Amino acid sequence: MSATIDGASRWLGPGAQSSEQITALISAPILERLSWRNWWIAFLAASALTVIMWISAIYLLAEGIGVWGVNSVIVWGFAIANYVWWIGIGNAGTLISALLLLTHQQWRSSLNRFAETMTLFAASIAGLFPIFHLGRPYVLYWIVPYPNRMGLWPQWRSALVWDFWAISVYILFSFLFWYAGLIPDLAVLRDRARNPTTRRIYGAFALGWRGSARHWDIQQRMYRAMAAIAVPMVCLVHSIVALDFAASLMPGWQETIFPPYFVVGALYSGFGIVVILAASLRWGFGFESLITREHFEVIARVLLAAATVMGISYAAEWFTAWYSNDAADVSQVIYQFTGTYWPMYLGQLLFNCIIPQVFWWPAARRSITAVVVVSVIINIGMWFERILIVWNTLGHGHMPSAWRIFLPTFWDWSLLFGSLGFFAFLFLLFTRVLPAVSIHEVNLLRHEEQKA
Amino acid sequence: MKHLFAAEFETAEELKRAAGEAAAQGCPATDALSPFPVPEVMQHLAYRPRPVMGWAMAIAGACGAAIIWFVQWFSATRDYPIISGSRPLDSWQIFFIVMFEACILCSGAGGFITFIINCRLPSLHHPLFEIPAIERASRDRFFLVFEAAEDLHDFVAERITRLQPLSLNSVAL
Numbered sequence: 001m002s003a004t005i006d007g008a009s010r011w012l013g014p015g016a017q018s019s020e021q022i023t024a025l026i027s028a029p030i031l032e033r034l035s036w037r038n039w040w041i042a043f044l045a046a047s048a049l050t051v052i053m054w055i056s057a058i059y060l061l062a063e064g065i066g067v068w069g070v071n072s073v074i075v076w077g078f079a080i081a082n083y084v085w086w087i088g089i090g091n092a093g094t095l096i097s098a099l100l101l102l103t104h105q106q107w108r109s110s111l112n113r114f115a116e117t118m119t120l121f122a123a124s125i126a127g128l129f130p131i132f133h134l135g136r137p138y139v140l141y142w143i144v145p146y147p148n149r150m151g152l153w154p155q156w157r158s159a160l161v162w163d164f165w166a167i168s169v170y171i172l173f174s175f176l177f178w179y180a181g182l183i184p185d186l187a188v189l190r191d192r193a194r195n196p197t198t199r200r201i202y203g204a205f206a207l208g209w210r211g212s213a214r215h216w217d218i219q220q221r222m223y224r225a226m227a228a229i230a231v232p233m234v235c236l237v238h239s240i241v242a243l244d245f246a247a248s249l250m251p252g253w254q255e256t257i258f259p260p261y262f263v264v265g266a267l268y269s270g271f272g273i274v275v276i277l278a279a280s281l282r283w284g285f286g287f288e289s290l291i292t293r294e295h296f297e298v299i300a301r302v303l304l305a306a307a308t309v310m311g312i313s314y315a316a317e318w319f320t321a322w323y324s325n326d327a328a329d330v331s332q333v334i335y336q337f338t339g340t341y342w343p344m345y346l347g348q349l350l351f352n353c354i355i356p357q358v359f360w361w362p363a364a365r366r367s368i369t370a371v372v373v374v375s376v377i378i379n380i381g382m383w384f385e386r387i388l389i390v391w392n393t394l395g396h397g398h399m400p401s402a403w404r405i406f407l408p409t410f411w412d413w414s415l416l417f418g419s420l421g422f423f424a425f426l427f428l429l430f431t432r433v434l435p436a437v438s439i440h441e442v443n444l445l446r447h448e449e450q451k452a
Numbered sequence: 453m454k455h456l457f458a459a460e461f462e463t464a465e466e467l468k469r470a471a472g473e474a475a476a477q478g479c480p481a482t483d484a485l486s487p488f489p490v491p492e493v494m495q496h497l498a499y500r501p502r503p504v505m506g507w508a509m510a511i512a513g514a515c516g517a518a519i520i521w522f523v524q525w526f527s528a529t530r531d532y533p534i535i536s537g538s539r540p541l542d543s544w545q546i547f548f549i550v551m552f553e554a555c556i557l558c559s560g561a562g563g564f565i566t567f568i569i570n571c572r573l574p575s576l577h578h579p580l581f582e583i584p585a586i587e588r589a590s591r592d593r594f595f596l597v598f599e600a601a602e603d604l605h606d607f608v609a610e611r612i613t614r615l616q617p618l619s620l621n622s623v624a625l
Contacts (some may be wrong), residue, residue, distance in 0.1 A: 019591055020592055041619045154527075156527070161552065169554070207568075219489075243549075441488070
């Protein structure tokens with residue numbers, strides 16, 4: 001253990017040693033007048049990208065998916081890769097929050113709120129991509145089971161229907177879990193706000209929470225039970241996404257390892273985004289005492305473990321191809337290393353498996369800059385992985401005469417970067433209206449640390 | 453006419469001590485307000501929780517699962533049978549996916565509804581909100597709440613004063 005770890009308060013810095021300090025620090029971005037110059041710069045940049053995203057979306061809906069680089073062989077393209085990538089990011093928030101709650105990891109207190117918010121936004125953005133990719137998005141509601149005059153029902157054996165259920169249940173459940181943990185903090189804002197309108201708004205959403213022992217008892221029972229069912233749900237969401245691929249008959253997709261490998265990949269990229277958001281909050285709002293170096297240190301360990309699992313998963317894919325001795329599978333693996341996209345494939349291996357190994361050195365884990373840089377690299381690597389899963393398999397399937405490559409158009413890129421801007425836009429708004437860190441949980445953490 | 457008393461304490465430890473002493477005096481508190489959960493105080497209150505949460509969530513989840521299973525079975529085998537890839541109409545293995553999702557959603561929603569009903573929320577007005585400085589209960593103060601009928605007002609107030617609270621306020625119901 002490093003000398004800087006003070007046994008009494010490992011997870012909270014000197015600026016968060018009393019209830020008043022913690023409450024003031026977390027509620028300042030919402031209730032106080034601070035200097036908002038940096039926030040506005042970020043917000044304007046994010047808004048510009050948001051406009052680009054919605055222009056791309058409207059153009060796409062007006063013209064059809066021919067504006068993208070998809071062709072009759074590589075029919076999925078960016079949309080499905082972006083979908084898998086965003087839902088992966090969206091997966092981590094609820095998983096981090098629920099899993100760390102069940103395993104009594106105290107350090108979740110500083111992270112869970114904004115990680116869950118990240119989940120809500122990322123999963124919602126992810127859900128847009130399959131809709132954009134539908135040839136006829138205006139009949140989207142046909143995958144909802146409801147009695148209708150046409151006498152139609154959804155095809156339950158279709159992966160599209162599973163996706164609909166997985167994403168919508170995930171977003172709805174994550175919202176309930178998030179709101180259930182937010183109610184006590186809304187009451188804090190109600191009690192602190194000086195402006196009567198602000199107080200009324202937070203008061204209404206706090207539902208009259210009084211912090212009564214009965215309320216706490218019921219809230220805690222619900223919260224733990226929800227966490228217990230959230231963990232299998234999160235695993236199932238990304239497993240279903242993996243089944244979109246694995247339930248097919250394509251070389252490189254039809255593998256039993258896909259569901260667990262997608263879940264780990266999701267956790268991996270999601271933790272990467274959590275690091276980036278944590279560092280931004282720490283820098284932007286002066287949360288150094290809430291999100292400490294120790295938090296980055298433990299996340300770096302998680303990233304290291306996940307990087308190793310990812311490496312083993314990639315190796316398992318190569319092994320399966322070799323062991324199956326299936327010509328299409330073997331040709332697929334050779335194509336990954338030597339085909340059109342080999343630089344991206346090597347980039348994927350380097351970014352996802354090799355570079356994160358730097359976290360074996362304690363100095364790298366304890367450097368926030370290093371953890372943030374590696375997290376950005378990991379997310380680029382994970383996007384490479386998602387897009388290559390689509391390109392390599394669809395473009396190099398069983399039929400050699402149907403081998404094609406994918407050439408992205410402007411609208412592919414504008415929707416990808418626009419969606420990143422839209423995420424930032426939503427997250428920046430969130431930091432101004434809701435506490436980015438859970439006030440009552442940090443308060444409880446401080447109480448327990450000071451008692452110990 | 454009944455009265456609500458709110459006795460203020462500075463720390464969670466003080467709250468636990470006072471709740472224990474009040475119970476020992478035969479005048480247990482009816483409720484406690486705290487900025488974070490203090491589960492140890494529950495045993496001293498004149499209130500026994502009914503642990504219905506787990507049951508409510510389990511029943512809601514089971515109902516959701518059963519309903520969606522029936523919808524899948526009925527639509528796929530009776531109302532709208534389509535043969536796809538020569539798989540059987542009653543592909544029950546596949547039905548597990550949507551059934552599981554529906555189970556999770558219904559048990560989560562059931563849990564939240566149970567929480568709202570059991571806490572009697574939303575209750576935007578409550579007599580306790582009339583007590584001065586009660587807003588600190590969400591930040592850094594701890595309160596024990598007592599209920600007393602009109603004729604017991606002075607007796608209960610005296611008992612509470614023995615607990616040495618930082619302040620003691622009451623509000624008529």
